[in-house]
Amino acid sequence: MENHAENQIVNKNENEISIIARIDARYKKMSKSHKAIASYITDHYEQAVFMTAAKLGETVGVSESTVVRFASGIGYDGYPEFQKALEDWVKSKISSVQKIGAKYGKSTQSEILTSVLRADMDKLQDTLENLDGASFEMAVDTILAAETVYILGMRSCEPLADFLHFYLNMIRGNVILLRSTSVSEIFEQMIRIGEKDAIVGISFPRYSMRTLKAMEFANDRNAKVIAITDSVHSPMNLYSACNLFARSDMVSIVDSLVAPLSVINALVVALCLKRPEDVKSNLEQLEEAWNNYQVYLNDEINFIDEESMLNYPLIKENK
Template structure:
């Protein structure tokens, strides 16, 4: 059962036996779920006119282990429904305007913390092995997720010689680049709310061609999951006009590091060749090359 429908189903089924105060909460959530999701138990109770303890009992009555679990179910319900304008309004209300830098950094730090707690280590290890065994590695992410796909593609091209980063402005262009994929290939699809239909269609196509599918997304309820052999879940911020991709980027980084370790000799050889090319064609600035650093381990400070 989809949890998005499950929440409303629970409310409908339990409504007749709810107390008067709990029915007020139920009615408010049904009518204003896009606002309720961002409220603490205390604030929700104050708006509806009930105590915080009534809010907690209401969550328990619905079958959730405390208010945070109910709030998480609400997040799943609204994450794909908020427009960009609504997200901007919500972000404006939630962020401390006097401490914007600290507020955003703390929010991103929290998402990495939650990702560490939730991510499936076995799925990560399986993803690494699938990538190592693939004939061709396809990488796809559009809109804001394109930044993650480009980052992953850049480093994968240093590790492998069988990487295809899909560049697409239309569905037809996308299929023209992936129509050859088969069961020996792996596709890495990256998408976060609001989920891209193009990316979802690509995952569906990959599954129909029996390619291995790895998804990097935010939730077990993501539409990407239905086509995935392995899913790497990373928290993103559903309530901001600017997508928070810090935790997803950290997962991508971990994937790159794991594969570099697995293919350490190949990576070292590639970097030796690239260093010569970079030097010959002056890819990097060398203005500090006249500064020589020396280190004598016998010296004591």
Template sequence: MNQNDLIKRINENYPKLSKGQRLLANYIIKHYEKAVFLTAAKLGKIVGVSESTVVRFANELGYDGYPKLQRALEELVKNKLTSIQRMEVASDRINKQHILKSVLQSDAEKIRYTLEDINAETFDQAVDMILSARKIYILGVRSSAALASFLGFYFNLIFDNVKLIHTNSVSEMFEQIYRMGPEDVVIGISFPRYSKRTLKAMEFARSRDANVITITDSSLSPMIPYANLSLLARSDMASFVDSLVAPLSVINALIVALCMKKQKELINTLQSLESIWEEYQVYDKNDDDINININYDLNRQKPNNQD
């Protein structure tokens, strides 16, 4: 579905729509940025038609129910909302009495949608592409920088050819990627609102014939035209705070799959690292606290006549 698919469907079907359905069509075309967040009942009330008319309208356009029409609307507007608008929408959608429950349920839904939509064959191809790369570049900025950093941390344990791009400017970014070539892989991560810096990097990578893997939210993402392979994970396009639970889950799956492919080498690496971590006390083992607690518990359990 291209970005104008919904509008195209409305225009093509408009002559055969009923009077009430035409009211809905006109409202959506003029106010799609508002309509996207309305339930079928609310949309019907605003336009002055019944909820059943809204459902029939969605079916008339070729969508399997109103939720599918709403998802088409989301694709249309997701990159058009400002931070303030996203904040206002989130305020309307979240149950203020049960914020924790609302947010967790919303995140769980995004993982479920991702599981339904993601292409397993594409995922396997991405794993193979990464394994055969001469060098692996990882890039994500703004909120996606956290995902890139997480992926880079574990990739550096698995591979010795990883470069995590740290960038505060476009020029600084190009200084770190200008050597890439056809044998390299670039993993670009971006979600609405999509970063121009990341898009420019993906464009440059393709100009150098590097293999590009994108981790993004939709087949309509501006990242897609630059990608050899795309791993799609749902994110929250309305909330001011980006929901990156589903993308992180996909990244976890990618890391685990690569660990399984390089299990023997990884075991040797981790054995060496464990020795280094222990020597330089990287992790707190709490041995003293454990011994104190054990001795304390044993002393409490001693019989009175025992020394």
């Protein structure tokens, strides 16, 4: 599975592969110093694009010659060609924002709303047509069978991880949401992960190197790895045995996460249907806790005409 996914990325025409995709595809086999360079470039490409090989090496803490060897190692004929490829990649990201401005610049607010919603509908339709039902079933069974489930999503994917963690915690115990600003902190939270456990890694372009490293670590510990990502070309597939694909394109400077959220929502519903009694019991216990410890304050209401939800002592005293 791992080698097949890697070959899908590496064996494409080199001219069609972005510099970041090359780095991601070769990351696992890199030396420690090359991994340090790769991590810095993917996380700080805005600064790296202006650096000489000597400056990049100084910043990362390696020699200039190591940086040059890194460039050759990912398929470039030296550092100048590598730097030009990085420059082109950064320009393409800036260009995509400019194209959005050209597309929507003269549109009314309602036209923008309609256009974006229709684009999201297209992403949902594409996800529906291409999602593998067998992988979805495997993900459900894996999550239910795991002793502990770890969930990780960085940057724009963090809300997706939060959503999955919130509802998965209603269904079963031992669910850990990984939060971190560094890879070392993630490893500290995952130190006990093993073959009886599972991790759900969520990442879309630009892919998170921290999420990728966490999935590699889990895979090395023989844990079950589930990836929620955008395509078969995603580097997240290198370490996962189960892949759930959802289309996610950049609409402007933000990523559209409608389709990924829908896939996660479907995952939660499927899990609930597998464990209806557990869900019912957990909700009853939660309701009891609310009743026992939030007698004088409810922070949720349904509709404004439901008197029972607005029946606070403070409101009564003011009447």
